[in-house]
Amino acid sequence: xxxxxxxxxxxxxxxxxxxxxxxxxxxxxxxxxxxxxxxxxxxxxxxxxxxxxxxxxxxxxxxxxxxxxxxxxxxxxxxxxxxxxxxxxxxxxxxxxxxxxxxxxxxxxxxxxxxxxxxxxxxxxxxxxxxxxxxxxxxxxxxxxxxxxxxxxxxxxxxxxxxxxxxxxxxxxxxxxxxxxxxxxxxxxxxxxxxxxxxxxxxxxxxxxxxxxxxxxxxxxxxxxxxxxxxxxxxxxxxxxxxxxxxxxxxxxxxxxxxxxxxxxxxxxxxxxxxxxxxxxxxxxxxxxxxxxxxxxxxxxxxxxxxxxxxxxxxxxxxxxxxxxxxxxxxxxxxxxxxxxxxxxxxxxxxxxxxxxxxxxxxxxxxxxxxxxxxxxxxxxxxxxxxxxxxxxxxxxxxxxxxxxxxxxxxxx
Numbered sequence: 001x002x003x004x005x006x007x008x009x010x011x012x013x014x015x016x017x018x019x020x021x022x023x024x025x026x027x028x029x030x031x032x033x034x035x036x037x038x039x040x041x042x043x044x045x046x047x048x049x050x051x052x053x054x055x056x057x058x059x060x061x062x063x064x065x066x067x068x069x070x071x072x073x074x075x076x077x078x079x080x081x082x083x084x085x086x087x088x089x090x091x092x093x094x095x096x097x098x099x100x101x102x103x104x105x106x107x108x109x110x111x112x113x114x115x116x117x118x119x120x121x122x123x124x125x126x127x128x129x130x131x132x133x134x135x136x137x138x139x140x141x142x143x144x145x146x147x148x149x150x151x152x153x154x155x156x157x158x159x160x161x162x163x164x165x166x167x168x169x170x171x172x173x174x175x176x177x178x179x180x181x182x183x184x185x186x187x188x189x190x191x192x193x194x195x196x197x198x199x200x201x202x203x204x205x206x207x208x209x210x211x212x213x214x215x216x217x218x219x220x221x222x223x224x225x226x227x228x229x230x231x232x233x234x235x236x237x238x239x240x241x242x243x244x245x246x247x248x249x250x251x252x253x254x255x256x257x258x259x260x261x262x263x264x265x266x267x268x269x270x271x272x273x274x275x276x277x278x279x280x281x282x283x284x285x286x287x288x289x290x291x292x293x294x295x296x297x298x299x300x301x302x303x304x305x306x307x308x309x310x311x312x313x314x315x316x317x318x319x320x321x322x323x324x325x326x327x328x329x330x331x332x333x334x335x336x337x338x339x340x341x342x343x344x345x346x347x348x349x350x351x352x353x354x355x356x357x358x359x360x361x362x363x364x365x366x367x368x369x370x371x372x373x374x375x376x377x378x379x380x381x382x383x384x385x386x387x388x389x390x391x392x393x394x395x396x397x398x399x400x401x402x403x404x405x406x407x408x409x410x411x412x413x
Contacts, residue, residue: 013043020144025052110277126379225262227374313378319350325409347387352380
């Protein structure tokens with residue numbers, strides 16, 4: 001069993017580096033990881049050098065230390081972004097370093113922390129790193145998010161299993177949805193998956209819908225206007241140099257941007273949202289002319305309200321993503337309590353920044369031009385899940401023709 005796990009872990013590392021980042025010779029990739037994820041991180045470092053990386057940088061973090069800081073550090077700390085960190089972010093932007101983030105800690109790491117501290121730090125750090133974040137959103141360099149199961153996360157997903165069994169079960173689930181079997185062919189399977197997703201995105205682009213209308217039995221009744229020159233994308237993205245990469249591992253979505261001022265109605269979340277180290281459950285959002293005008297959650301509402309108040313752009317949608325209910329992640333029957341997975345088990349929306357690639361020529365537009373074309377601007381980007389087994393999505397073309405896009409939670413084509 002140990003040899004089988006080691007083979008799958010090595011296959012995972014190569015998937016993240018070879019497909020997720022597609023590291024090019026001479027590049028200096030950066031890996032952001034927890035000390036707890038060292039086995040996978042080390043394999044990723046090796047894989048980067050195997051592809052000819054000039055140097056591999058690793059930034060380590062630790063959940064315990066992060067929680068202690070938010071609970072006990074001086075209040076002023078959260079209003080300051082150190083100059084040395086600004087310099088580092090500036091250097092990474094200048095060098096266009098590919099960025100791999102490995103996540104997988106406690107979904108409720110910051111439970112009990114004052115939401116104001118989290119909100120203040122998000123604003124300060126977001127403002128200080130805005131240029132870097134904008135470059136990443138515009139795909140100026142490769143970036144990817146992967147995961148590493150931990151005991152505390154596994155017990156959240158499998159509360160009735162002993163800790164070791166829960167961890168084994170979560171690893172099995174992660175390997176499965178990432179198409180990893182240990183046979184060394186995960187990269188081939190991902191190539192086929194990317195091609196299939198691209199074909200479906202082309203169908204959506206050919207329709208060139210003006211509106212999408214959402215409805216389900218939870219009470220969702222939402223109309224989303226799409227920008228005139230919107231583009232549907234899926235699975236993979238490209239840098240200006242033509243390097244193909246996969247931002248999320250795994251991913252099942254096909255996504256575009258809504259028109260920032262064209263969303264009206266109410267949408268109900270279909271799954272809990274892990275938000276800034278806390279869980280938000282059973283919530284809805286009300287929109288008028290694009291803006292979130294009201295929210296309610298049975299649990300964690302204070303964290304949701306703090307998040308949508310990070311900046312004015314957080315009150316508007318930046319992403320519309322389509323994911324079949326009959327998808328590999330949904331078919332596991334698991335709630336992962338981690339957006340990387342849960343968003344790929346369900347159609348989802350995101351409040352905050354839009355991806356410039358979702359509009360024709362968006363990556364070369366100024367912020368003012370993007371906004372005029374319909375793209376939302378924000379330092380925030382938070383995905384929340386809205387897909388259900390009975391979700392209906394109807395696309396309305398510019399001539400008023402109505403086309404079923406989703407029927408009973410799945411694509412109609």
